[in-house]
Amino acid sequence: MKKEKKAADTIEHQILFTKDYQDLGAAAPEWQNINANINRALSGLPMRDVHVEVDPKNPEVFADWLFEKVFYNLIDNALKYAGVDMKTIRFSSQESDMSLVIVCEDDGVGISAEDKKRLFTKGFGKNTGLGLFLSREILAITAITITENGTPGKGARFEITVPKGAYRFTG
Numbered sequence: 045m046k047k048e049k050k051a052a053d054t055i056e057h058q059i060l061f062t063k064d065y066q067d068l069g070a071a072a073p074e075w076q077n078i079n080a081n082i083n084r085a086l087s088g089l090p091m092r093d094v095h096v097e098v099d100p101k102n103p104e105v106f107a108d109w110l111f112e113k114v115f116y117n118l119i120d121n122a123l124k125y126a127g128v129d130m131k132t133i134r135f136s137s138q139e140s141d142m143s144l145v146i147v148c149e150d151d152g153v154g155i156s157a158e159d160k161k162r163l164f165t166k167g168f169g170k171n172t173g174l175g176l177f178l179s180r181e182i183l184a185i186t187a188i189t190i191t192e193n194g195t196p197g198k199g200a201r202f203e204i205t206v207p208k209g210a211y212r213f214t215g
Contacts (some may be wrong), residue, residue, distance in 0.1 A: 071109045073186050078103050082135060085116035097134040106210040107151040108185045117175040117201055118148045126152020146204040154196040163192055186210060
């Protein structure tokens with residue numbers, strides 16, 4: 045009975061999860077505030093004693109309307125897999141001549157070199173195997189990319205690269 049209940053719960057979770065993405069790319073991209081997206085994502089997650097620092101530069105990004113789901117997935121994964129000693133998730137951004145890099149890093153256990161190779165592959169993971177895959181797809185609609193380059197044992201570090209012209213600072 046326990047195995048059947050777990051299987052049914054997994055199937056239900058996958059159906060609800062993919063329902064959010066059925067209209068991926070269906071609406072026109074729009075300007076979205078990074079910190080507002082992070083705060084909305086936080087409202088639906090069990091944060092424990094984890095502190096989240098939002099980006100002090102407060103940028104906006106021209107992205108698909110599902111952009112918030114990217115932050116939800118990053119924070120949710122950190123809460124699930126970074127370990128019980130993780131205390132902080134930090135968001136920041138760095139502008140260059142060609143792009144804006146939005147950084148999401150935590151002080152958890154990090155991601156193994158082996159797992160990094162398949163991190164954004166559909167079906168890879170311990171839950172639905174869709175979160176990071178779909179996050180990458182949401183970002184790709186507006187030519188935004190995502191990579192992970194944290195150090196195993198020292199925390200995860202995701203970098204979201206937004207091309208010039210697709211971000212702005214509103215003060």
